[in-house]
Structure formats: C-alpha cells, structure tokens
Amino acid sequence: MAVRLQDVAAIAEVSVKTVSNVVNDYRHVRPETRARVQAALVELDYRPNLSARSLRQGRSGVIALAVPTLDMPYFAELAGSVVEAAAQRGWTVLVDQTDGLPDRERAVATGLRGHLIDGLILSPVALEGVELQRTQEDVPLVLLGEKIAGGPVDHVAVDNEAAARAATTHLLDLGRRRVAAIGYQSSADAASGVAALRRRGYEAALAAAGHDVDASLTPEVPGYLRSDGAEAMSALLGLPWPPDAVFCFNDLLALGALRTLADRGLRVPDDVAVIGFDDVEDGRYSVPRLSTVAPAKESIASDAVDMLADRIARRDQVAAREIRVGFDLVPRESTLGRTGQP
Amino acid sequence: MAVRLQDVAAIAEVSVKTVSNVVNDYRHVRPETRARVQAALVELDYRPNLSARSLRQGRSGVIALAVPTLDMPYFAELAGSVVEAAAQRGWTVLVDQTDGLPDRERAVATGLRGHLIDGLILSPVALEGVELQRTQEDVPLVLLGEKIAGGPVDHVAVDNEAAARAATTHLLDLGRRRVAAIGYQSSADAASGVAALRRRGYEAALAAAGHDVDASLTPEVPGYLRSDGAEAMSALLGLPWPPDAVFCFNDLLALGALRTLADRGLRVPDDVAVIGFDDVEDGRYSVPRLSTVAPAKESIASDAVDMLADRIARRDQVAAREIRVGFDLVPRESTLGRTGQP
DNA sequence: CTGAAAGCGCTTACAG
DNA sequence: CTGAAAGCGCTTACAG
Numbered sequence A, B: 001m002a003v004r005l006q007d008v009a010a011i012a013e014v015s016v017k018t019v020s021n022v023v024n025d026y027r028h029v030r031p032e033t034r035a036r037v038q039a040a041l042v043e044l045d046y047r048p049n050l051s052a053r054s055l056r057q058g059r060s061g062v063i064a065l066a067v068p069t070l071d072m073p074y075f076a077e078l079a080g081s082v083v084e085a086a087a088q089r090g091w092t093v094l095v096d097q098t099d100g101l102p103d104r105e106r107a108v109a110t111g112l113r114g115h116l117i118d119g120l121i122l123s124p125v126a127l128e129g130v131e132l133q134r135t136q137e138d139v140p141l142v143l144l145g146e147k148i149a150g151g152p153v154d155h156v157a158v159d160n161e162a163a164a165r166a167a168t169t170h171l172l173d174l175g176r177r178r179v180a181a182i183g184y185q186s187s188a189d190a191a192s193g194v195a196a197l198r199r200r201g202y203e204a205a206l207a208a209a210g211h212d213v214d215a216s217l218t219p220e221v222p223g224y225l226r227s228d229g230a231e232a233m234s235a236l237l238g239l240p241w242p243p244d245a246v247f248c249f250n251d252l253l254a255l256g257a258l259r260t261l262a263d264r265g266l267r268v269p270d271d272v273a274v275i276g277f278d279d280v281e282d283g284r285y286s287v288p289r290l291s292t293v294a295p296a297k298e299s300i301a302s303d304a305v306d307m308l309a310d311r312i313a314r315r316d317q318v319a320a321r322e323i324r325v326g327f328d329l330v331p332r333e334s335t336l337g338r339t340g341q342p
Numbered sequence C, D: 001c002t003g004a005a006a007g008c009g010c011t012t013a014c015a016g
Helices: A005-012 A016-023 A030-045 A050-057 A074-089 A102-109 A160-172 A194-208 A225-237 A250-262 A297-317 B007-012 B016-023 B031-044 B049-059 B073-087 B101-109 B160-173 B193-206 B225-236 B251-263 B297-317
Strands: A061-069 A092-097 A120-121 A139-145 A154-158 A179-182 A247-248 A273-275 A292-295 A324-327 A325-332 B062-067 B092-097 B119-122 B140-145 B154-158 B179-182 B245-246 B273-275 B291-293 B322-323 B327-330
Touching: A005 A016, A005 A030, A030 A092, A050 B049, A061 A074, A074 A092, A074 A250, A074 A297, A074 B073, A074 B092, A092 A247, A092 B073, A102 A120, A102 B049, A102 B179, A120 A297, A120 B092, A139 B225, A154 A160, A154 A297, A160 A179, A160 A194, A160 A273, A179 A194, A179 A225, A179 A250, A179 A297, A225 A247, A225 B016, A250 A273, A292 A297, A297 A324, B007 B031, B016 B031, B016 B245, B062 B073, B062 B101, B062 B327, B073 B251, B101 B119, B101 B179, B119 B193, B119 B297, B140 B297, B154 B160, B154 B251, B154 B297, B160 B179, B160 B193, B160 B273, B160 B327, B179 B193, B179 B225, B179 B251, B179 B273, B225 B245, B245 B251, B251 B273, B291 B297, B297 B322
Parallel strands: A061 A092, A061 A120, A120 A139, A139 A154, A154 A324, A179 A247, A247 A273, B062 B092, B062 B119, B119 B140, B140 B154, B154 B322, B179 B245, B245 B273
Antiparallel strands: A092 B092, A292 A325, B291 B327
C-alpha cells in the first residue's frame, strides 16, 4: 500500500510527529534527526496524502475556477493566468466549465465541490443579473466581471462602460459616422452583464458625439463567437445604408466580422473599420491586425487570486470589495490601416 | 462549523450509516426513513466532505490534466474536451501547466499531487524523448501523444507521420515543387516527439514524389507559436529561391506564416500555399481560411479519459495500450484558393 | 433494513 | 527538541 508517515517514522526511528515536522519544514528539529528522516523519506519515496491533510486542516490548497468554456481564447488565457497565479501560492486549480448556463453557474457558486476546494473564482455570464443567494457555509467566492445585483460579493472587473466608450470614441475620432455595434443581447440574464455595460458605453460615446442610436446598427447576437460576429456583420452589410465602422463587444465577434468583410471583398478599414474587445492573441496576427481594447488580464488573474486568499483568510470578517483593473486602447490595422507600409 | 453526517443523523433520528446510505443513494433504505433523512439533509444544507470521503475510499474523483499551456488554442480546446469527458463520469479535472519544461513534466508525471488525484492525463512536449521512470506507487497515467521511449505507458495519439505525409502530399498534388516545412526542432528532447514524427511524414512525402529534402526549406523554430511561424516564414522568403508552399507543423505556426505573407503582399495560395496541423477554430475564420489536418480531437479527449478510467480500475493488471485516433485532411482557401467565389 | 465502532493518514494541542 | 494520543468526517465490514 501507500507509504505513510508512520512507515517513515519506523525506518527513521522517530515519532510520527517528528516526521511530520520535517515534511512540513518546521524548525526545531535537530539537524541530525532531520537528516535521518530525510533519508527515510527518500528511501520510501514518501508522498503526503493530501486528502488526509486536508481533512485534518480544513484546507485543501485547491481552488476552483469556473469559466463558460475553455474554447474561447479569452477564457483560456485567463485560466492560464489564474493557474499560474495560484501556483505561486502553492495552490492547485480545478476547472469547471459552465457553458454560461445559469443552473451550472449557480451550482458551482453554491458549493458544487463540497469541501474539496478552499475557494472559487467564478466568471459568470448568465448569473450576472441574477440574485445570488449565499450563506456563510458557502465556499469563499470571487467574481470575475461585474458585480451581481444581489448580495455583496468580492469581484474584480474592468470598467466595461468606460472601455466600450473609448473603443467607440476611437471610431468616431477617425471620422466614421455610421458606427455599428455587434454584441447586443436582450435576454433577461444578460440585462445587467457585460453586454449591457458595453452597450451603455457605446451609446454614451455616440451621444457625446451628438449621434442618435440607430437600432438597425445594433443587431442582437445569440452568443459571442466568431460565427455570431460573421452573421451579424452579414446582416449589417445587407442594410440599405451599411455602417462604416463596427465596435464588436469581444474579439471573437470582431474576427468573425473581419471574415465576412473579406468574403464580401470589402476593405478594412477603408470601407469598414473594426474594433474588438479583449486583446486575445489571435487579433495580433489576424489579417488585418485587429484593433481592440485590452483589459489588464494579468492583473485580473492575480488580483482575483490575491482577493480570494484574503477572503479565505478572513471569511466574513471583512466587507465585500471591488477591484477595478485598467484597460488600454490598442489601435491596429483594422482601424488605422497599414500605416508605415508602402 | 460544517454540517456533518452526524448532525443530519441526529435530526433525522437515525444512525450515521443510514444517512450515508441515503446520501450515496443505496437501495435498501425504507422509503419512510429515506424521506426523513432527505428532509434533514435539505434542512441543514448538508454537503459531503470530499476530503474525508476520499481519505476513506482511497479515491478522490479528481484527475489532473497537464498541458504545456492553456494559451495555445489546441491545448485549450483539448482541455475543454477533457473536462467535459471527465464530467460525464462525475470526475473533476485539475489543470497543471508545464510550459513544456522537462522538470515540470517529470514532476507532474511522478505524482506531484500526492494522493489528491486518482489519475493523470499528460500531454508531454519535452519528455517525449526521455526515459520516464515509473513505479507502481505512481499515479495512473495516460499520455497524449507519442509513446515515450522508455517503459510502457498507455497513450492515445494520432498517427502524426501519416497525417504529416498527407498534408505534404496535398501540397505536392497541387503542383507545388518547392515545399517548405516550418516546425523542425533539433533539441535532444524534441528528437522523438511530435516534431520528429511530422518531419518524418514530410520527408517521406517528398521522397515518394521524387524530391530531395532541401535543408534551406526546413528552418528550425524555437517554439510552435504564431511568432515563431511568422519569423520562419520571413527567413524562407529571404531565400534566393523561396518556397511555393509550406507545411506548418501546427496551425499557430501557419497563422504566423500567413501574417508574414500578408505583410509582404504575397498572395495565398497563388504565390505560396500554406497548410497547418490541428484544426483549431482560428483557422476556420482566418483570411484566407487555413487548410489543415484535423486530428479527431473529441476522440482524443474521451479515449484518454476512458483509458484512464480503465487504468485506475485495473492498475497494473493489464499491459499498456495504445489508441490511434483518426485524422482528416481539411483543404481550405490557403491551399485551394477561393473556389466558388467571384 | 439499521446501528455501533473501527480506521483511512494526517496535524495538533498537550506533556515531557 | 520529541512522543503519545485525539480527532478531522467519512465509509465499511461486522453484527443484529
């Protein structure tokens, strides 16, 4: 069977406690004793049983990360950063995919994993507009994205409205006059989520420039995938008076839109300028390179992990907090053209 | 504190055993008793302590997946599929990123997670050419990709050599005569890995068509990222007699190559045809759409999970097995051009 | 169909 | 600086 602390203790001729002290790197163990224990540890190839440790300590060193799906580059990149930030604390990350389904998000948020995990970082989609009931028994939680309407929960987010406004303003500053938006959603769940905030930023920018919102320029999308962007762009190009610029609520939508524009033989940005949101790697190599808004992703991941650590340490002794990370407007070829090129 | 089985038992006025029976859905509990227990479970909002269960049973229901990085779409997509396949068995997946470093891969393979996990699915990069020492104490392991040179290990892989050969042959069938390859690596670690196998397929296809391998057409790359592909393509275009086609060992390299070609104002496929490997989502929307080889990714994930389940159940009672999944050649615009378009 | 009790492997007061 | 013992919350023979 597995090698236990006890077996090591027997070989090293010390008590179990002493072995535990060595394993956990406590001081106050005589060098000589420590050496003997170390030797036994190596000889038997001892590996601690994390379940036992976790049962005893009430902490597992494992946190969960729940994202809609790893298939979307933004979430994959985010997951990678979270795993890395967690590793720096010696934590392990367990990944759940919610597919953006309210039931799955709720299940995860209310402790799907029992006492296996010490905390949860949740990137909600559907749940953002929903009251999230939480009890003190529930697992410590940090939300990625906007604050849930209901009870107070820790969260880290970019200022979606300001970022969306910056993206739209960039298009207007370029002299574009019919600026469309791809990313509107009208389902109840989405009402207070990312879609609603970016929409607000878009509309605010238009208003500030003295433009009205033209409903025909804001097609609804069922999702935020490349295919959704491609279809929405098609619809927009079918308009009697099509747009000369488009703000897409994420890069995937924008990449889909670029694809449709290429299929129609339209030039970007000459005929239609395009800007996305997220700054995923794909957009840096797309043809043309995609202008976008870059949230401080590394900060999001590390801030979320830090915040969770703090929440775990202090449970309900401290009020819910909010961290706003910054963003950068990153203009590239899809709005500026190939400047500096022949 | 946390609600225990004991607390539920007290409320329901039954023994702990009976509550356990209800929680674990065993038959042979009187309906009346079951109902009373259920009510108590709900009333106290009981959640089993997975650490305790795992300590007792010797199984945790958690497996680990170790990939180089989630930043690469292929691995992100794979991770998503594995998480999904695992969920169907009621398993949870914990993600490790090795960054392709030999030490990290080795650490993970030899049981980094102690007894926390029931098994491991490892997608090795560096380790493929390295002898992997394994003991019976080590965690059950399934490898994604080619078999390690050393001891017998379960693995699931696509026939890399045949797939690479098919991709190269596709280029030759199109009438291309100077077919380059981007993806060669000469480090010792990579010698028997994916790079070596795809290289072999490429060279075999050339040989079958009566071509010699032209060393200037097979630049080495430090990694398999878009930036590596872009740089290698640049080097290739600097040649006195540049290639008229390129087989890239993965889609990311190919996407990088496309970007460089666009920067130089070259037409794809007219001037240079490009084919990749992996069939990641990006390539379906790139401009031009990327021809590629599509390994049966869903199969890879589900076969790996199935195989791991079997290995966990039977440990060392059964010999190491190998599963070969199929692949499809997927020609798109980057080799065929915009057929059917005006 | 149900109960009382042991034990999974660890850590942690409590003594010494 | 080290040891003996309790107990984390669960499941599982063993009885009844």
